[in-house]
Amino acid sequence: xxxxxxxxxxxxxxxxxxxxxxxxxxxxxxxxxxxxxxxxxxxxxxxxxxxxxxxxxxxxxxxxxxxxxxxxxxxxxxxxxxxxxxxxxxxxxxxxxxxxxxxxxxxxxxxxxxxxxxxxxxxxxxxxxxxxxxxxxxxxxxxxxxxxxxxxxxxxxxxxxxxxxxxxxxxxxxxxxxxxxxxxxxxxxxxxxxxxxxxxxxxxxxxxxxxxxxxxxxxxxxxxxxxxxxxxxxxxxxxxxxxxxxxxxxx
Numbered sequence: 001x002x003x004x005x006x007x008x009x010x011x012x013x014x015x016x017x018x019x020x021x022x023x024x025x026x027x028x029x030x031x032x033x034x035x036x037x038x039x040x041x042x043x044x045x046x047x048x049x050x051x052x053x054x055x056x057x058x059x060x061x062x063x064x065x066x067x068x069x070x071x072x073x074x075x076x077x078x079x080x081x082x083x084x085x086x087x088x089x090x091x092x093x094x095x096x097x098x099x100x101x102x103x104x105x106x107x108x109x110x111x112x113x114x115x116x117x118x119x120x121x122x123x124x125x126x127x128x129x130x131x132x133x134x135x136x137x138x139x140x141x142x143x144x145x146x147x148x149x150x151x152x153x154x155x156x157x158x159x160x161x162x163x164x165x166x167x168x169x170x171x172x173x174x175x176x177x178x179x180x181x182x183x184x185x186x187x188x189x190x191x192x193x194x195x196x197x198x199x200x201x202x203x204x205x206x207x208x209x210x211x212x213x214x215x216x217x218x219x220x221x222x223x224x225x226x227x228x229x230x231x232x233x234x235x236x237x238x239x240x241x242x243x244x245x246x247x248x249x250x251x
Contacts, residue, residue, distance in 0.1 A: 015057055015061075016054065022213075022221070024053065024216075025212075026048060026051070027050060028198055029049070030047070030049050033200060034201055034202050036202050037200075039055070040052055040059075040203070051199070056211050059208070060223075063227070064227065066192065066194065066207075067194060068231070068233050068234035068237075071232065071233065073169060073238070075168060076099055077170050077227070078164060079099060079171075080102045081179065082179065083215070085216065086175075089221040089224045090174075091103050094160070097232070099228070100160060102160055102161065107157055109185075110161065110185065111185040111186060112188055117158070117161075120157070121154075121161070124155065124158055127151050167191060168191060170193070170194060171186045171193045171194070171195075172194045173193055173206070174220055175196065175198060176197050177200055177201045183195075193206040194209075196214040196220060196223050197209050198215060
């Protein structure tokens with residue numbers, strides 16, 4: 001079956017070749033497949049279903065076009081996954097480009113109660129600055145230890161979303177089935193969701209699904225890098241509005 005899918009793919013199409021090399025074509029066993037995924041599967045190999053990458057590409061191109069649009073507006077993407085296979089890619093790519101992320105347990109209210117969360121995030125920023133400036137020296141050893149523990153706890157909870165100054169323009173999720181709470185909050189706040197979705201996920205659950213392997217680090221890394229690339233392209237097209245003050249001066 002692997003040879004069949006190799007022969008089936010368009011070897012002149014760099015996107016499809018790259019997805020295949022990343023292992024994006026692997027799904028789960030047929031018994032785990034969600035009914036909505038039937039139309040995007042190619043076949044079965046050793047009881048593991050394989051995605052039709054030609055069809056995956058169609059979904060992927062729509063997702064990238066949307067993400068470019070988000071970048072062009074200047075809004076941010078929030079990357080979300082509690083999967084260990086996704087953590088390193090999310091942290092690495094988000095840190096390089098300065099996008100917010102949740103690489104671990106989703107904290108309820110991250111979107112629906114963002115205004116309240118911002119006060120906790122401000123506390124973290126304030127404590128960080130005090131520590132860097134040496135302003136914590138005035139406290140006793142025991143008090144400094146307690147403050148260090150508070151910083152550590154706040155870092156774990158909010159460190160990844162500190163760059164998020166406002167609600168994001170989109171969520172990028174790895175495994176929609178695992179991140180139901182995040183998706184529920186996004187829907188409530190009318191924030192579009194892009195997601196890598198394994199064969200056990202419901203295609204209709206998100207705005208821009210990418211039916212592909214959502215449990216392989218190489219597959220996840222490929223899609224995250226491509227989404228970041230699309231976002232950067234969009235950002236490069238961002239139109240900065242001319243302020244009224246500058247317009248008046250010209251007149």
